[in-house]
Amino acid sequence: MTTEVRSLLLGDVTAGDTLPELGHDVTATTIVLGALAARDWRPMHHDHDFAVNRNGTQDIFMNTPNQAAWFERFVTDWTGPTGRLGRMKFRMKGSVYPGDHMVLSATVEDVAVDEVGCGWASLLVTLAVDGDTKTDCSVRVALPTAPDDNPWSRRGDQWRP
Amino acid sequence: MSDPTVDPSDPDLPPEVAATIGTVQYETPGEFPVEQGYVYTSCSSVENGNPLFWDPEVAADITDGPIAPPTMISVWFRPHHWAPGRTEVALPLQVHFDLKAAFDLPEAVMTDNTIVFHDPVRPGDLLHTRQILRSVSGPKTTKLGTGRFWVIDVEYLNQRDELVGVETYTGFGYRRAAA
Numbered sequence: 001m002t003t004e005v006r007s008l009l010l011g012d013v014t015a016g017d018t019l020p021e022l023g024h025d026v027t028a029t030t031i032v033l034g035a036l037a038a039r040d041w042r043p044m045h046h047d048h049d050f051a052v053n054r055n056g057t058q059d060i061f062m063n064t065p066n067q068a069a070w071f072e073r074f075v076t077d078w079t080g081p082t083g084r085l086g087r088m089k090f091r092m093k094g095s096v097y098p099g100d101h102m103v104l105s106a107t108v109e110d111v112a113v114d115e116v117g118c119g120w121a122s123l124l125v126t127l128a129v130d131g132d133t134k135t136d137c138s139v140r141v142a143l144p145t146a147p148d149d150n151p152w153s154r155r156g157d158q159w160r161p
Numbered sequence: 162m163s164d165p166t167v168d169p170s171d172p173d174l175p176p177e178v179a180a181t182i183g184t185v186q187y188e189t190p191g192e193f194p195v196e197q198g199y200v201y202t203s204c205s206s207v208e209n210g211n212p213l214f215w216d217p218e219v220a221a222d223i224t225d226g227p228i229a230p231p232t233m234i235s236v237w238f239r240p241h242h243w244a245p246g247r248t249e250v251a252l253p254l255q256v257h258f259d260l261k262a263a264f265d266l267p268e269a270v271m272t273d274n275t276i277v278f279h280d281p282v283r284p285g286d287l288l289h290t291r292q293i294l295r296s297v298s299g300p301k302t303t304k305l306g307t308g309r310f311w312v313i314d315v316e317y318l319n320q321r322d323e324l325v326g327v328e329t330y331t332g333f334g335y336r337r338a339a340a
Contacts, residue, residue: 003212003219030206037199037206039239064274066206068232073209081213081223085231089275152224152281161277 007082010111010119010143019078019106019123024070026062028098034066061095071125071137074104079141084151086120086161087140094134096127103128106139116158119145171299171309178263181294187255188291191237192244195286199236200229228281234317234326237288256292256313257332266308266334273331279324286319295329308335 024030028048035045040063043050051060068088076083096102110122121143127135140161142151170182204214212219213228220227229237240251252258261269282288295312310333317326 003216005212005219005223024208033206037203037236038233039199039236041242064271065232065235068276069203069207069209069230072230072232073204073207073211076209076211081211081219085278087275087277088232089273091273092271150223155280159279161279 005081007080007147008078008143009147010113010121010145013108013111013121013143015108015110017108019074019108019125022074022077022104024102024104026096026098026100026102028060031060031062031066031096031098034069035063038063038065038069040065057095057097059097059099061097064090064092067096067127067135067137070102070104070127071139074106074125075123075139075141078106079143082144082150082152084142084154085139086142086159087138089138091136092134093136094129094132096129096134100129102134113145114160116154116160117145118151118154118158118160119143119149170296173299174297175263178260178294178297181256182296183293185291185293189238189289191288191290192241193237193287195229195237195282195284195288197227197284200227200233200284203230203233203236224281226283228283231278231281231326232276234276234278234282235315235328237282237286238290238315238317254292254313254315254330256294257311257330257334260294260297260309260311260332261334264309264334266336268306268308268337269332269334270305271330271332272310273329275329277327277329279326280319282317282319282325286325288317288319288325290318291316301333303333303335305333306335306337308333 032046044055045063051057104127106123106125113119123139125137126133293314298310313330315328319325
């Protein structure tokens with residue numbers, strides 16, 4: 001293996017833990033690159049004039065699939081590559097625009113092992129700008145219960161996200 | 162908008178709408194196989210350095226070979242902006258637009274979105290999707306206007322018909338209150 005892999009284990013995590021924050025200065029490139037990477041061609045994500053004069057928003061804004069990619073990156077930066085996403089639930093409250101400094105933060109709400117032995121951490125992740133929450137995301141991510149456990153090896157009935 | 166409470170389906174729904182609840186609709190093949198280049202583009206767009214997506218040896222060790230980021234699941238289903246012979250704009254969530262038309266509701270927003278991830282998606286996979294209407298509420302009035310909430314599942318399957326993910330959308334179709 002060429003890359004050193006760091007894996008968070010379930011036993012390293014406790015309800016109430018917080019994740020290291022991730023801050024990012026959002027530019028028009030952030031928004032447009034994210035939309036096109038998600039194959040979202042709708043003009044409110046790349047056309048300033050359309051966004052302002054047709055949609056009535058202050059600028060182009062970040063699309064939901066790209067926000068999902070940011071949330072995934074944020075969570076797996078913390079878990080390492082053996083962390084396996086099971087479920088994400090988004091609640092959109094506001095938009096993210098060029099010029100914003102967005103901050104992703106999260107708190108561990110629950111840690112559990114399910115009936116088939118899979119370890120799970122439940123997180124509440126928040127994307128905020130200037131302290132104002134733009135999106136909340138509840139995330140359920142599987143973590144190894146031991147160094148020789150790998151959530152990615154679970155299939156069929158052994159995977160209950 | 163506050164999180165709505167979506168009632169079980171309205172017993173007085175038009176029969177043509179009621180008949181579609183729980184029925185598989187719009188089974189649609191993906192337009193191209195899952196590809197590594199898009200994986201790099203997506204990871205680059207959010208500066209995601211997870212070695213699963215960049216280092217084949219790590220992917221071989223942990224996931225039995227390369228996979229795509231789970232949150233890319235809807236990427237493989239979005240239609241090309243243009244394709245030869247296409248005469249109408251392709252809509253990625255047709256059931257939602259059908260309901261807007263059925264109830265003559267010109268505006269709509271998505272209030273909730275849940276994604277559940279199942280088997281990993283791998284470069285070379287060719288996904289197909291299907292849409293299932295789960296429920297439609299009776300008439301509701303919110304600060305946006307008067308309309309109905311509906312819940313739609315989009316199931317994603319690979320070429321072996323293995324479930325790779327389910328997205329659940331809650332939509333609110335509405336007509337603005339007269340000024």
